[in-house]
Amino acid sequence: MGVLSIFPGIRRRIADPDLAIDLGTANTRMYAAGKGLLADEPSVVGISAETGFVEAIGSRAASLATNPDESFRSVFPLRAGVIEDLDAAAALLTPLFRRAKRFGLIRPRVLACAPTDACDEERAAIVEAASRAGAASVTIAPEPLAAAIGAGLDVSSPYAQMIVDVGDGVTDIAVICSGEVILASAVRTACSDLHTAVRRSIVDSHGAWLYMREAERLTRTVGVARGERPVREHTARGADCRTGRDTRITVSNREVSAAMDPVVDTIIGAVLRVVADLPTGTSCEVIESGVCLTGGGAALPGLAELLAKETQLDVKPAADPLRAVINGARQMLTVCNRTGLWMN
Ligand SMILES: Nc1ncnc2c1ncn2[C@@H]1O[C@H](COP(=O)(O)OP(=O)(O)OP(=O)(O)O)[C@@H](O)[C@H]1O
Ligand SMILES: [Mg+2]
Structure with a gap:
């Protein structure tokens, strides 16, 4: 020393x-x-x-x-x-x-x-x-x-708590108990994949590459939801594939949702796998303590609700998920x- x-x-x-x-x-x-x-x-x-x-x-x-x-x-x-x-x-x-x-x-x-x-x-x-x-x-x-501590969880608690951090490039899932990560799993799929999926879908159907910030805006505006919902039209800007010129595109919320769905499925599937693998005692503790959602994905409208529905757990976004x-x-x-x- x-x-x-x-x-x-x-x-x-x-x-x-x-x-x-x-x-x-x-x-x-x-x-x-x-x-x-x-x-x-x-x-x-x-x-x-x-x-x-x-x-x-x-x-x-x-x-x-x-x-x-x-x-x-x-x-x-x-x-x-x-x-x-x-x-x-x-x-x-x-x-x-x-x-x-x-x-x-x-x-x-x-x-x-x-x-x-x-x-x-x-x-x-x-x-x-x-x-x-x-x-x-x-x-x-x-x-x-770090996300759990920053979200205000008492990580020293002997009862297991679950944290899901959906960032831009990685979704990190962990179960924390007595100050330690006792179980963890990550998928390299997160918000940037939502933006990419929306851009790919729009280039196929409208012949224009949506600008990155526009893809982000659309993703946030439409959010995550399952099942039928009323059709809403959104306009966004991108570059025409043939001319390269700035162009306006009109897309429906259903098209954006359909593009996002497989990415959302991957994120939810990763969480479900961790939940399924929990030992019985830990599982009971997580049912009690719930899941804390952090990262930019926690601010994505509808994600916490969908995650709660699919996992049957209480999912709460952190107060300041990005930080x-x-x-x-x-x-x-x-x-x-x-x-x-x-x-x-
Ligand atoms: N309100 C919001 N709704 C939807 N997405 C959002 C919102 N705010 C931020 N994001 C998205 O969250 C992502 C950034 O989140 P965050 O800062 O947690 O990622 P990161 O820490 O840089 O990435 P990673 O941890 O994966 O390396 C961006 O893709 C951004 O578009
Ligand atoms: Mg991060």
Whole structure:
């Protein structure tokens, strides 16, 4: 144990603040101890088409991407919940870490969240990206455990509780008991697959590629529902497949729902499999405690209700589902300090 672990007061004075990060497929959030939430921005890096250098990250890169002059290329460092482009991930984190910097005598310790099904290489990529961005050490925490803490569940309870985090690229399902994940399962299917399914359906039937933000808007507006419902028409914008020109498309809620259905089935099927596999005692506890829904999918109209109907469980969306993971990771920083859970 180093001298700085024995005297945390000294460390606090001379080190950069500890960081919690939720590096998500769609959004990256970062909390710095003592400073608060310093980032909640899209996980995107804007590269100058001319120089090949990183021009902007996060919200600024996302707004540059809407510029039609094509002087920027957008790179998304993550896909399906894990890092796909390590250089881009490090480029995204570097300026974020700089926001928290103080004297720089000792680099920050970082707590990063990862999906429960991330393999060793995928975990190593998070460690590498954060290290390149300036981390002294990186501790990996299970994303649904952080989500549960952030959602306000008492994870120390000896009674099993279930959490389902439906993000942009991954749906992570976990059962938590006495502070530990006792059962977990993840599918690399989540909100981005809903958007893709809607875009594919519309390109087939209307000959136009819906813009990404329009696909997101339609998905949110139509929401999830099963069975017959009154037909509603929605207009959205996209690019005509033949001319490439901006065009308006009119689609019905039924068409959007039909496109989303197989993706919703995959998400619900994954949850049902975990519920079916629960040992009897745990199952009774989960029936009692219910399911907490987090991630962007928790804000998708109708998903919690459908999940409740299919699982016969009480499903409650978290109060701030998009920030549940970072809020939990923030609280875990304190635990790391108290228990010496840090990697180094
Ligand atoms: N109100 C809403 N209704 C429907 N979808 C929403 C809503 N708000 C956000 N989303 C969707 O949620 C997704 C982002 O959720 P979140 O920030 O939890 O994902 P992430 O953490 O980046 O991804 P992952 O954890 O899978 O890597 C996006 O696909 C976004 O379109
Ligand atoms: Mg997430």
